[in-house]
Amino acid sequence: MRLLEGLLTHSPSVSVAGRALSAEALRNAAGAVAADVRGAGTVAVDATPSLETVVAVTGALLAGAAVVPVPADAGPAEREHILRDSGAALTLGNRPDRFAGAVPVDVTRAADPSLPAPGGDDVALVMYTSGTTGAPKGVELTHAAVEAGLDALGEAWAWTAQDTLVHGLPLFHVHGLILGVLGALRRGSPLVHTGRPTPAAYAAARGTLYFGVPTVWSRVCGEPAAARALRPARLLVSGSAPLPAPVFERLHALTGHRPVERYGMTETLITISSRADGDRRPGQVGLPVAGVRTRLVAEDGSEAPRDGEAIGELWVDGPMLLRRYRGQPGTPVRTEDGWFRTGDLARIGPDGWHRIVGRASTDLIKCGGYRIGAGEVEDALLAHPAVREAAVVGVPHADLGEAVTAFVVTTEGGVEERELIDFVAAHLSVHKRPRTVHFVEVLPRNAMGKVQKKRLVGPML
Structure with missing residues (x-):
């Protein structure tokens, strides 16, 4: 066809x-x-x-x-x-x-x-x-x-x-x-x-199916009248970056829709998604789509448990994956047994639902012997009413190996560093709390709204 x-x-x-x-x-x-x-x-x-x-x-x-x-x-x-x-x-x-x-x-x-x-x-x-x-x-x-x-x-x-x-x-x-x-x-x-992708333009379009990145949906939520105009739609889809749980909940409250979240890469297209006829959970991207299978691989190469807690690298296989990289015909893009290594960290629950924690290169923080996913710390920070945006990275530390470090954009009125550190410690394990919080005017993002974390750990520090 x-x-x-x-x-x-x-x-x-x-x-x-x-x-x-x-x-x-x-x-x-x-x-x-x-x-x-x-x-x-x-x-x-x-x-x-x-x-x-x-x-x-x-x-x-x-x-x-x-x-x-x-x-x-x-x-x-x-x-x-x-x-x-x-x-x-x-x-x-x-x-x-x-x-x-x-x-x-x-x-x-x-x-x-x-x-x-x-x-x-x-x-x-x-x-x-x-x-x-x-x-x-x-x-x-x-x-x-x-x-x-x-x-x-x-x-x-x-x-x-x-x-x-x-x-x-x-x-x-x-x-x-x-x-x-x-x-x-x-x-x-x-x-x-x-x-x-302005809220007014989305509201005026009167579609049944809407696509947006988290920044778009955050702005839609910032204009309640525009958000309510989306109530007659059939499905709202968010992708290209994680949708913060507060935005998910606000969008649901204003539009009546629990947005679909999905996961993919340029190399794989979309391999995991929640469904129109199924559950949709804040912070989770759902189940493999038709024809896709996934693996969760620990650092030692073994299969990581699907218990919703263990973090591993996500490997995928399916008919929508790339053939090769242009100009690199001899470079293998899959493992010998056919898997594509995404370089993304994930958790998979006993029911098969996937949560993306972040990139292995930037979002796995090894602090004091613990392995911490930056995404869960970001979610905890975003639950604070004074936090508009948050990005978390690991910064080299002489004693801890890496220190959990947060970059935060606050709402009007702001918040103190110690309050945010204690807030995260109260919501997650204490060892996952940020050791330092930097308050910034804006987070560096690419055209699709993804935070460019490598730019945070250089000049911004």
Whole structure:
């Protein structure tokens, strides 16, 4: 089945920042792009939040090209790296000042190239990682992988052509582009992209299915009238970063919805999620989606117990995983027995529910012989009414090995350091309390709202 089957068999309209295309107009405009890029093995797209991006990506996929979304705000060095590393034969985009020689995209053109459907093993997208541990790597995702990932979510979220999807997320990440555009086109559901994910825009869209990152949902909760306007929706989904429990509860109180949370990576798409027809628990991401299995691996390589307390590295396997990294054909991406090591720390309960604790590289703190997950300390801090945002890291300590250190953004009026330390000690084991609390104006985040912790332990200290 084609990746874009829903676009071909249903009539999903697409709207971006107030500009709209009918399904027929989208098919025609994408057909013109497909004719432009026919024969190009890899095509880069200047992924601005626009109809042009939707048409460019759709057309290049119809032509069988591997699509490389280039972040709309990428600087010259990042753009150059992505274009060179991906081997893109050409670029689609309407900003010649950023991409010299780019092929412009005109959404009013029309053509029907009648191209054969790409094969399942053909590369559909090359998605570049954030590059937090080096230069961004190009993740090759095949048509079959993307189809499997989207179909698993369609089943978990009861997502059909009768839904109207609303979001305002960037169109160069998995969340905004693969789930938020290709997901709608595959399911055949109309898409309303709000341009910017403001509470007012979400409220005005009147959709049934909403996607947002925690920052979006926090801002929605900050405008109660906008939040209440989402009550008629069917499902609210949060991802790309952990949703703080206070935001979960506030969103539930205002909208009547307990949001779905899910977990995934650029390399794996979404592998774990709560369900439309099931329980949804603050701070937990649910159960493996269809076709996925998981392992929890201790530091010594043994299987960690699924008791809800033990922390281990999460390993996953499923049909939606990457094929390889672009330009690294000989580099293994799985273990010898087929597992992908996520590098994320998790707990799994006896009932199979997963809680993501954080990254192994930044969120496992070894303090005085204890192994502490930064996420649970952050959750405890966020339960204090004076804490708006919190990030916890381990800082080298001569006696303890690492000291639990918190960076906190407070609400108006603030709070004293000792009060927060004692607050956490009262809610968790005493050894998990922060030894130091730094009060900051803002936490450094990337485009998807994830806190960039490596920037906290350097200049901010």
